[in-house]
Amino acid sequence: MMDWTDRHCRYFLRQVSSRAFLYTEMITTGALLHGNVERHLAFNVEEHPVAAQLGGSEPDELARCAKLVEQYGYDEVNLNIGCPSERVQRGAFGACLMAEPELVADCVRAMCEAVKIPVTVKHRTGLNAMDDFSFMGKFVETVSKAGCRTFFVHARNAVLKGLSPKENREVPPLKYDYVVRLKQDFPALEIILNGGITKMEPFPGVDGVMLGRTAYHDPWVLADPGKSRADVVKAMTKYASKQSSLRHVARHMLGLYHGHRRARLWRRMLSDAARLSQNDPALLLEAMEAVESTKFPEMPDERRSQAEQVEVR
Ligand SMILES: Cc1cc2nc3c(=O)[nH]c(=O)nc-3n(C[C@H](O)[C@H](O)[C@H](O)COP(=O)(O)O)c2cc1C
Numbered sequence: 001m002m003d004w005t006d007r008h009c010r011y012f013l014r015q016v017s018s019r020a021f022l023y024t025e026m027i028t029t030g031a032l033l034h035g036n037v038e039r040h041l042a043f044n045v046e047e048h049p050v051a052a053q054l055g056g057s058e059p060d061e062l063a064r065c066a067k068l069v070e071q072y073g074y075d076e077v078n079l080n081i082g083c084p085s086e087r088v089q090r091g092a093f094g095a096c097l098m099a100e101p102e103l104v105a106d107c108v109r110a111m112c113e114a115v116k117i118p119v120t121v122k123h124r125t126g127l128n129a130m131d132d133f134s135f136m137g138k139f140v141e142t143v144s145k146a147g148c149r150t151f152f153v154h155a156r157n158a159v160l161k162g163l164s165p166k167e168n169r170e171v172p173p174l175k176y177d178y179v180v181r182l183k184q185d186f187p188a189l190e191i192i193l194n195g196g197i198t199k200m201e202p203f204p205g206v207d208g209v210m211l212g213r214t215a216y217h218d219p220w221v222l223a224d225p226g227k228s229r230a231d232v233v234k235a236m237t238k239y240a241s242k243q244s245s246l247r248h249v250a251r252h253m254l255g256l257y258h259g260h261r262r263a264r265l266w267r268r269m270l271s272d273a274a275r276l277s278q279n280d281p282a283l284l285l286e287a288m289e290a291v292e293s294t295k296f297p298e299m300p301d302e303r304r305s306q307a308e309q310v311e312v313r
Contacts, residue, residue: 060110141186153194262292
């Protein structure tokens with residue numbers, strides 16, 4: 001997720017879950033071909049399985065970028081045909097390409113010819129007023145013939161005029177029935193459902209689920225059975241000691257105790273600017289011990305908050 005996730009975030013999520021397949025945020029072909037490849041593509045081997053997501057609309061450029069992704073050791077390369085932002089529309093890629101299935105097929109074909117790793121596509125259920133099932137069905141049929149076997153469907157129409165990217169993730173209604181029907185019509189394809197999913201559990205009628213915002217705000221929904229948050233914090237403390245900025249690591253961990261009775265204390269300790277600037281990863285252990293301490297029994301919110309303040313001091 002652009003501006004939210006990065007390799008520190010993926011490393012953290014991997015400590016939480018050994019089962020989840022992780023994805024980079026969208027990286028544009030322009031950024032890779034004219035920018036710092038290492039900065040965009042470097043990742044930790046512990047992140048596997050991990051995919052890189054590309055944004056672009058020029059087959060030759062996408063093929064070159066897919067090659068770079070493969071050379072860096074990613075397990076999959078994904079093409080974004082779902083992003084509605086204006087910046088992306090100006091570059092003529094993202095969700096607006098749903099209206100050009102033949103061009104997307106050319107892109108996928110060129111990428112498939114360039115690499116051995118799977119080439120997958122993430123898209124929407126429709127675009128603007130083109131929101132009937134057959135529009136999406138035609139898109140998937142055309143693109144699958146070019147070699148894509150796995151489709152991630154954000155189950156909402158993309159509305160390119162009048163809605164912000166944020167509204168585009170909330171306003172158009174979710175159409176899970178479209179995604180289930182897609183699987184029925186194309187049983188040989190792998191169809192993954194995205195949009196509003198809050199649990200890492202099978203969804204009837206599709207092959208899998210992709211979680212976006214919930215995975216970021218409440219990462220414990222991805223947790224392996226038997227794993228404890230303390231295990232994760234200890235692993236992250238070790239990891240943070242090898243990174244240049246504790247702040248860059250800790251910011252992704254704010255949701256770790258989401259729903260816990262001392263979640264607020266955790267967030268407050270991990271956002272303490274003075275402590276973060278000292279760059280001492282022991283802050284993570286300290287915060288974990290404060291949150292998990294049994295010093296303060298369960299109590300109503302207000303009294304708890306006072307007790308937490310005492311604890312922090
Ligand atoms: C801040 C932010 C950035 C996002 N960036 C990307 C992106 O780079 N690539 C992508 O495919 N989707 C991106 N998305 C969309 C999510 O991946 C997902 O499709 C959408 O939020 C719906 O799923 P959810 O309800 O599980 O969050 C982004 C979403 C947010 C909130």
